[in-house]
Amino acid sequence: MRDALGQRGEAIFTVLMTEFHSHAGPIFKPQFLGDKWQYIDFIVELVGAGKSVPYFFVQVKTTREGYTKKHNRLKVKVRQENVIGLASYPAPTYIVGIDEIQEVGYMVSANGESLKSLSSLSTQFQIIRQNRELLWQEVDDFWSRYHTNQLVSKFADQDWR
Amino acid sequence: MKTTAPWYIERRAESLAIVYLTRRDDLIISQPTPNQGLDFLITITKDGVYTGRLFGIEVKATDSTSNLKKHNDIFKLDKNRLSILLENFKDLPFPVCLFFFILETDQGYYKWILEPKIDGEKQVKLHFNEDDELKKLDDKEIANIISSINSWYDHRNNT
Numbered sequence: 001m002r003d004a005l006g007q008r009g010e011a012i013f014t015v016l017m018t019e020f021h022s023h024a025g026p027i028f029k030p031q032f033l034g035d036k037w038q039y040i041d042f043i044v045e046l047v048g049a050g051k052s053v054p055y056f057f058v059q060v061k062t063t064r065e066g067y068t069k070k071h072n073r074l075k076v077k078v079r080q081e082n083v084i085g086l087a088s089y090p091a092p093t094y095i096v097g098i099d100e101i102q103e104v105g106y107m108v109s110a111n112g113e114s115l116k117s118l119s120s121l122s123t124q125f126q127i128i129r130q131n132r133e134l135l136w137q138e139v140d141d142f143w144s145r146y147h148t149n150q151l152v153s154k155f156a157d158q159d160w161r
Numbered sequence: 162m163k164t165t166a167p168w169y170i171e172r173r174a175e176s177l178a179i180v181y182l183t184r185r186d187d188l189i190i191s192q193p194t195p196n197q198g199l200d201f202l203i204t205i206t207k208d209g210v211y212t213g214r215l216f217g218i219e220v221k222a223t224d225s226t227s228n229l230k231k232h233n234d235i236f237k238l239d240k241n242r243l244s245i246l247l248e249n250f251k252d253l254p255f256p257v258c259l260f261f262f263i264l265e266t267d268q269g270y271y272k273w274i275l276e277p278k279i280d281g282e283k284q285v286k287l288h289f290n291e292d293d294e295l296k297k298l299d300d301k302e303i304a305n306i307i308s309s310i311n312s313w314y315d316h317r318n319n320t
Binding site: 004007008010011012014015018020025026029030100103 | 167168169172173176177179180183186189190224264265267
């Protein structure tokens with residue numbers, strides 16, 4: 001069974017990511033992947049991107065330890081192995097820190113970063129409307145560079161055309 | 162015409178329920194298999210120890226208040242739809258609450274479905290509550306809910 005703090009962090013993350021942006025609802029669709037994935041907690045799909053469904057991966061770290069005094073960074077620990085594991089996926093990947101007392105979250109990219117462990121997380125990118133919209137655009141831009149339907153597969157069903 | 166609720170209604174409402182409930186540190190929240198009865202089974206712990214004191218939460222939501230009946234600041238649920246929902250939980254042997262969320266504001270409301278009651282002779286029972294009125298849900302009300310359930314179990318164990 002997931003520990004209570006982790007369960008709470010995942011719920012806060014889902015609530016933050018599914019906040020409504022219009023009458024059409026949220027712009028992200030997060031799906032918890034279960035405890036058996038070593039590095040990833042959520043796959044998050046973009047809503048309203050057209051024919052394709054861009055996505056990104058997230059690892060959620062939850063804390064009730066608060067912030068560092070010096071730089072106001074959230075006190076969450078992420079081991080180097082986890083950072084490397086997360087960054088190895090060929091997709092946008094992010095680490096989200098959840099302050100479970102304030103019920104707020106912060107996001108940092110795990111792509112192309114210096115692959116070190118973290119003992120605290122930047123609070124520069126809080127999960128609020130403005131940053132969600134930036135994130136949506138960033139992930140959409142990433143996937144728009146690929147033409148995902150152009151794979152020529154050996155497993156094609158010739159009657160399925 | 163039957164309409165299907167958008168995907169985010171259920172997911173967001175269940176996450177909100179977990180956020181509300183996990184503000185306390187004495188509750189263990191379990192989610193049974195989807196579409197198999199109650200949305201949540203909650204166990205109350207005491208001093209970090211498992212007590213076996215169970216209660217149920219069913220979660221519903223709407224995306225805006227325009228979908229609700231409102232009389233003098235009291236929200237009411239559609240009685241016909243409510244009675245179908247309530248019947249499913251009538252025979253459960255523990256207290257059950259309905260949590261209801263308005264997703265445009267994240268405000269929660271609740272009503273008892275099976276309310277724990279202790280009558281004058283200290284007999285415990287579960288009152289099947291068909292009332293359609295919703296009360297505002299906050300940390301204080303959740304504390305009241307847990308207190309009522311604990312009291313019901315205390316008296317049940319003493320009879």
